[in-house]
Amino acid sequence: MPSYAASPFPAPLLNETIGANLERNASRFPDADALIDVPTGRSWTYAEFNRDVDDLAAGLLARGVRAGDRVGIWSPNCAEWTLLQYATAKAGAVLVNVNPAYRQSELDFVVNQSGMRMLFTAPGDPRNDYEVMARNAQQQADLLDVVYLAGAGTDGLAALAADGRRAAAGTPDGGGPVAERMATLQPGDPINIQYTSGTTGFPKGATLTHSNILNNGYFIGELLGYTEKDRVVLPVPFYHCFGMVIGNLAALSHGAATIIPSRTFDAAAALEAVQSRQATSLYGVPTMFIAELGLEDFDRYDLSSLRTGVMAGSPCPEEIMKRVIRDMNMAEVAICYGMTETSPVSTMTRRGDSLERRTRTVGRTMPHLENQVVDPGTGRPVPFGEIGELCTRGYSVMAGYWNEPEKTAEAVDSEGWMHTGDLARMDEEGYVSIEGRIKDMVIRGGENIYPREIEEFLYSHPSISDVQVIGIPDERYGEELMACIIAVPGAPEPDAASIAEFCRGKLAHYKIPRYVQVRSSFPMTVSGKIRKVQMREEVVEQLVPATELPAPPAGKSVF
Ligand code: AMP
Numbered sequence: 001m002p003s004y005a006a007s008p009f010p011a012p013l014l015n016e017t018i019g020a021n022l023e024r025n026a027s028r029f030p031d032a033d034a035l036i037d038v039p040t041g042r043s044w045t046y047a048e049f050n051r052d053v054d055d056l057a058a059g060l061l062a063r064g065v066r067a068g069d070r071v072g073i074w075s076p077n078c079a080e081w082t083l084l085q086y087a088t089a090k091a092g093a094v095l096v097n098v099n100p101a102y103r104q105s106e107l108d109f110v111v112n113q114s115g116m117r118m119l120f121t122a123p124g125d126p127r128n129d130y131e132v133m134a135r136n137a138q139q140q141a142d143l144l145d146v147v148y149l150a151g152a153g154t155d156g157l158a159a160l161a162a163d164g165r166r167a168a169a170g171t172p173d174g175g176g177p178v179a180e181r182m183a184t185l186q187p188g189d190p191i192n193i194q195y196t197s198g199t200t201g202f203p204k205g206a207t208l209t210h211s212n213i214l215n216n217g218y219f220i221g222e223l224l225g226y227t228e229k230d231r232v233v234l235p236v237p238f239y240h241c242f243g244m245v246i247g248n249l250a251a252l253s254h255g256a257a258t259i260i261p262s263r264t265f266d267a268a269a270a271l272e273a274v275q276s277r278q279a280t281s282l283y284g285v286p287t288m289f290i291a292e293l294g295l296e297d298f299d300r301y302d303l304s305s306l307r308t309g310v311m312a313g314s315p316c317p318e319e320i321m322k323r324v325i326r327d328m329n330m331a332e333v334a335i336c337y338g339m340t341e342t343s344p345v346s347t348m349t350r351r352g353d354s355l356e357r358r359t360r361t362v363g364r365t366m367p368h369l370e371n372q373v374v375d376p377g378t379g380r381p382v383p384f385g386e387i388g389e390l391c392t393r394g395y396s397v398m399a400g401y402w403n404e405p406e407k408t409a410e411a412v413d414s415e416g417w418m419h420t421g422d423l424a425r426m427d428e429e430g431y432v433s434i435e436g437r438i439k440d441m442v443i444r445g446g447e448n449i450y451p452r453e454i455e456e457f458l459y460s461h462p463s464i465s466d467v468q469v470i471g472i473p474d475e476r477y478g479e480e481l482m483a484c485i486i487a488v489p490g491a492p493e494p495d496a497a498s499i500a501e502f503c504r505g506k507l508a509h510y511k512i513p514r515y516v517q518v519r520s521s522f523p524m525t526v527s528g529k530i531r532k533v534q535m536r537e538e539v540v541e542q543l544v545p546a547t548e549l550p551a552p553p554a555g556k557s558v559f
Contacts, residue, residue, distance in 0.1 A: 217249025
């Protein structure tokens with residue numbers, strides 16, 4: 001049976017804009033908390049939140065922002081981020097998320113690439129001189145307007161809201177310039193550009209519509225069982241879809257409260273916010289949960305109000321998942337898998353899933369989406385249980401990369417499948433496990449080899465502390481396998497012959513590494529991902545010595 005799963009769901013897709021969805025919830029739950037900003041002690045009910053969003057949206061219109069104009073925000077998490085997310089959506093402006101870690105050249109790139117006309121940024125951040133960099137970008141690019149969020153004696157946002165109030169004064173309730181603008185917007189209009197990091201080349205701007213991100217957030221909230229009683233602590237960044245979609249849109253489309261515990265991640269602040277605000281849900285990447293569980297005074301926090309949460313971004317170690325469920329009271333915690341280009345979530349675990357499924361898999365297909373696993377060579381679905389590239393189709397697939405139709409066509413095929421670049425396996429019940437990145441796949445003599453499988457086997461070798469398997473150029477086979485090993489201190493140093501001996505009879509012959517390199521460390525990116533590309537380059541330049549098995553008959557390798 002081919003690896004394919006669709007996921008029908010009783011609740012239909014939402015066919016409305018983000019602004020319309022907020023207005024619906026503001027009239028259903030006017031007095032419920034919408035937004036709580038712990039660092040400043042401010043909070044908004046749904047009615048207050050919707051009113052402030054309206055003022056800001058009117059301010060954007062008063063400053064000449066047209067539907068489709070790009071408006072950036074470059075700031076760590078704060079309440080203004082959420083307000084602007086909704087205000088830009090009501091104004092029909094395309095919100096451009098700018099990574100708060102960006103420096104001048106990266107800022108200039110996204111300002112120019114997106115054709116940004118207005119940028120909101122936070123002045124006076126002690127670690128970042130946003131103000132100077134924003135002003136430089138204004139001189140170098142066609143950026144018309146920089147608006148500073150509150151701080152350092154300026155409050156450009158308050159001035160913008162005041163402009164908005166003046167412009168809307170005297171118009172009837174439910175009328176006025178914002179209502180007029182909203183009436184022209186469609187759910188399929190682009191509303192957000194998120195630049196994907198990518199390990200090579202310039203970032204690409206994944207362009208997402210109201211329908212993309214509102215529906216993704218809404219169905220995440222449905223699967224988590226969110227209602228107006230839920231209170232969600234968000235230590236994850238808003239510039240990434242984890243914060244603004246899995247967080248803000250999932251909660252605010254259900255009348256739940258969003259809680260900002262700190263500007264940037266702070267383990268103690270996250271737990272403090274759970275305790276003091278009686279939160280029911282907590283989010284994080286696995287390393288955030290590890291940091292929280294590792295706090296010296298972890299036992300001091302009362303986490304009994306928690307019920308659920310989301311863990312996403314990378315695989316969760318089983319031991320951590322057990323502790324999150326047991327020690328943090330998060331019995332219903334879900335694993336989400338996805339990527340920016342799919343709004344982001346494509347698969348998710350369900351509330352009743354076993355511990356095994358919540359650690360060994362990333363769940364199954366999200367409502368109203370399709371997933372399939374295909375052979376990267378032929379593009380045809382592989383049978384259940386076999387590895388291939390995970391592809392996703394449906395409402396969540398981005399409108400495209402901003403102004404890059406060729407790159408869009410490389411990622412989304414003519415049938416609408418987004419090729420994720422992730423290697424995955426799907427079982428007969430539709431549960432998916434992630435098995436590595438396709439870029440790391442090695443093709444040796446026409447045979448697809450998945451390094452992760454070999455790495456996992458080699459971890460059982462007593463002399464190996466860490467291992468990465470890469471493909472290196474080879475005249476005969478196209479590529480040959482190399483195992484790069486960090487040896488256990490004091491253990492006998494492995495070489496190609498001893499590793500081959502260890503693998504014989506347990507791995508197919510073509511999966512046995514031809515070369516073995518022993519190294520003291522692996523090259524890493526700033527975010528802690530291992531740079532296999534650099535390792536390959538180092539091998540070709542022979543920067544690190546390697547041992548080699550005897551060449552196969554008539555074989556000729558690069559060494
Ligand atoms: P981004 O577009 O920055 O959200 O990164 C998306 C990538 O993160 C995916 O293509 C996966 O490689 C990885 N990823 C996301 N969620 C998970 C998960 N739950 N488990 C393993 N890898 C994940």
